[in-house]
Amino acid sequence: MINTALREPAFTDAVITEAIRWTEQTGPLDDAQALRTAASRAADGPNRIIERALQLGERIGLQSELTRARQWAPWVLLALVALIVVAGLGLAGNVVGGGERHINVIVALVSLLGLHALTLLLWLAGLWLPTGSFSTASLGWIWLSLTARVAGGKRGQAPVLVRAATGLLNRAKLLPWFFGLVSHGIWSLSFAVVLAAMLFALAFRSYTLSWETTILDPAFFVRAVQALGWAPSQLGFPVPDAATVLAASPGAAGQRTWAMWLTGCIVVYGLLPRFALVLLSAAIWRSRRKALQPDWSEPYYRKLLARFTALAPAAIVDADPGRTRGVAPAGLPPSELQDALFVIGFELPPDMHWPPTGLPADAAQVLRIDGSAPARRMLLDQLAQARPRAVLLVCHAASSPDRGTERFLREVLAHCGECRLWLADATGVGAAARWIDWLQGTGLERIAASDRLTIALQGLAATP
Numbered sequence: 001m002i003n004t005a006l007r008e009p010a011f012t013d014a015v016i017t018e019a020i021r022w023t024e025q026t027g028p029l030d031d032a033q034a035l036r037t038a039a040s041r042a043a044d045g046p047n048r049i050i051e052r053a054l055q056l057g058e059r060i061g062l063q064s065e066l067t068r069a070r071q072w073a074p075w076v077l078l079a080l081v082a083l084i085v086v087a088g089l090g091l092a093g094n095v096v097g098g099g100e101r102h103i104n105v106i107v108a109l110v111s112l113l114g115l116h117a118l119t120l121l122l123w124l125a126g127l128w129l130p131t132g133s134f135s136t137a138s139l140g141w142i143w144l145s146l147t148a149r150v151a152g153g154k155r156g157q158a159p160v161l162v163r164a165a166t167g168l169l170n171r172a173k174l175l176p177w178f179f180g181l182v183s184h185g186i187w188s189l190s191f192a193v194v195l196a197a198m199l200f201a202l203a204f205r206s207y208t209l210s211w212e213t214t215i216l217d218p219a220f221f222v223r224a225v226q227a228l229g230w231a232p233s234q235l236g237f238p239v240p241d242a243a244t245v246l247a248a249s250p251g252a253a254g255q256r257t258w259a260m261w262l263t264g265c266i267v268v269y270g271l272l273p274r275f276a277l278v279l280l281s282a283a284i285w286r287s288r289r290k291a292l293q294p295d296w297s298e299p300y301y302r303k304l305l306a307r308f309t310a311l312a313p314a315a316i317v318d319a320d321p322g323r324t325r326g327v328a329p330a331g332l333p334p335s336e337l338q339d340a341l342f343v344i345g346f347e348l349p350p351d352m353h354w355p356p357t358g359l360p361a362d363a364a365q366v367l368r369i370d371g372s373a374p375a376r377r378m379l380l381d382q383l384a385q386a387r388p389r390a391v392l393l394v395c396h397a398a399s400s401p402d403r404g405t406e407r408f409l410r411e412v413l414a415h416c417g418e419c420r421l422w423l424a425d426a427t428g429v430g431a432a433a434r435w436i437d438w439l440q441g442t443g444l445e446r447i448a449a450s451d452r453l454t455i456a457l458q459g460l461a462a463t464p
Contacts, residue, residue, distance in 0.1 A: 011168075011292050016062050017053040018164035019157070021300050029056050035307065045305045046296055052304070062157055069151035069161070076147045077182070080139065084190045103209045105262050106221070109228075112194065113270055116187060120273065123183065126176050139186050140179025172291035174284070181281035184274045191271040195263065202259050209258035211245075221245055228269075229261050237264025329414040332387055337417045340364035340388040341460055344379065346395050346408065347371040348424070356394070356424065358453050360460070364388060376408060383415035390460045391416045397426035397451055401438045409444055419447050420460065426451035 023029070034055035042048040057063050123138060144162060152158030169175040201207075211221055222242045229239030237260050244254045294301065345354055345368035355366045364386065369375040383391070391412055395405075413419050421439075423432050432451040439445055450456045 011289070012066060013050050013054065014168055014292055014294055015066065015161060015164045016057040017050050017294050018167055019062055019160045020053040020056050021294070021298075022160050022163055023060070024300070029060075031056060034059075035311065039308055039311050045308060046293075048308050049294075049296075049301060049304050060157070062161065065152050065157045066161060069147055069158075072151045073143075073147045076150060077143055080143055080146070081186050081189055084139075084186050085193045087190075101205065101207045103207050103262075104212055105209050105258055106211050106224075108262060109265055112266055116191075116270055116274075119183070119187075123176065123180055138179045138183050140182035143182050144179075168292050168294070171295060172288050174288050174292070177281045177284045177288075180277060181285060184277040184281060187274040188271060188278055191266065191274060195266055195271065198266075199263065202263075207255070207259070208249075209255055209262065210250075218246055225261070228265055232261065232264025232268045235264065235268065237261060237267075329410055331413050331417055332415065334417065336387055337389045338387050340386055340390075342367070342383065342386070342388045342391045342416070344369065344391060344393050344412075346393055346405075347399065348394065348396055352396065352425065356453070360457065371404065371408075376411075380411055380415060383412065388416050390418045390420065392420050392422060392456060392460065393447075394422050394424050395435075397423035397431040397435070401435060406442050406444070409447060413444075413447070418460075420456050421447050421449035422453055422456035423449060423451040424453075 020029070031052060034052045037055055038048045038051035042051045054063070119138070126138075144165075148158035148162050152161075166175060169178050213221070222245045225240055225245050226242075229237070233239050238257045240250075240254065240257045240261055244250050244257055247254060250258065296302075296305075341360060341363045343355070343359055343363050343366045345352075347370065348354065348368060354368050359366060365382070365388075367379065367382075369379055393409070393412065395401075409419065421435065423435055426432055429451075432449065435449050439447055439449060448456070
């Protein structure tokens with residue numbers, strides 16, 4: 001299952017991405033081509049970052065080294081398992097292979113379960129203590145380090161890949177469970193082999209099982225044997241009674257009870273806890289493996305997202321779909337109008353003189369706005385309060401009317417009795433004709449447009 005995890009595309013891509021991040025801590029890589037390729041192949045930001053990392057990783061050899069690590073990982077694991085099993089067999093041989101065929105059951109129990117109990121307690125403590133407190137002492141860390149060393153050698157990319165992988169596991173809160181899956185699996189296999197060897201020896205050879213002490217009270221051993229035997233007894237393993245424990249030389253039945261008690265303790269306190277933790281670690285891995293993703297909120301990744309955004313072409317958010325003829329607002333009835341004239345300069349060039357000469361002296365307001373939303377809103381509020389009889393809108397003849405201009409004209413028509421358009425700085429008849437055609441095409445033909453101020457003011461006020 002561990003090797004299967006290493007082959008999952010999402011996890012390997014995340015490892016490469018994090019490895020590139022750690023690599024660029026010492027200086028940015030040349031990524032101009034990778035950036036453009038990633039922008040063309042992926043649609044969203046995270047996938048673009050992953051694609052960029054894959055491009056850079058291929059160039060510096062991360063993928064090839066990770067492939068070698070996946071190939072070596074099962075062999076290193078099998079070698080480590082074989083080493084532990086050989087050690088377990090040697091320990092079992094020391095327990096049941098002595099020349100006198102005499103077994104001190106308490107010493108045998110401590111020999112077979114002591115290191116297991118210590119490493120298990122350290123692993124359990126590591127679940128609550130800060131990350132890395134005991135991880136380097138686990139069989140899982142030893143397996144990962146050996147795999148990286150064998151696959152990458154002394155000068156490969158192994159350190160940065162290990163750092164990236166452990167960082168992802170730690171972020172997903174999977175680091176102790178990942179190492180635990182390896183460690184518990186090795187211990188489970190070791191206990192299975194030791195039990196098989198010990199049961200074979202006990203089945204076909206005769207041994208004397210007893211206990212010895214110099215300073216402890218015999219009653220202590222009676223209580224200890226019964227306490228340790230309670231859990232195995234729930235699975236059917238016999239427990240020596242007080243008479244058997246205190247007997248100087250138990251008979252064949254007593255020796256058989258001692259042997260089964262020792263076997264039951266190894267099964268219950270050794271094999272079963274490790275096997276249960278293998279299943280638990282595998283279940284937690286399956287439930288949390290989707291969280292094995294980089295932290296996209298890191299400043300490094302935010303900077304990359306900004307670079308991808310800068311590469312994107314400018315989006316047209318207000319494209320003109322073509323002329324659509326609408327209906328002009330009816331305007332205010334004469335009874336609601338006030339005898340006033342507003343002159344409004346709309347989106348005029350900064351260098352254009354304002355106010356222009358030739359405007360009526362009795363104009364109620366002579367204003368100039370830049371076309372921004374706040375300026376439009378303020379002007380429309382003034383028109384709504386004043387309700388003028390006429391509005392003369394001054395526009396630059398060389399400008400091109402758009403949908404924003406059309407919306408503004410319709411809003412002005414809704415707050416006045418009549419609106420006219422003066423096209424200032426016209427250099428020829430073509431500009432005025434273009435505006436007039438546009439007004440007719442958008443349904444605003446009731447707005448009279450002219451490139452001459454006198455014509456635009458005709459009938460609105462006396463010209464000087």
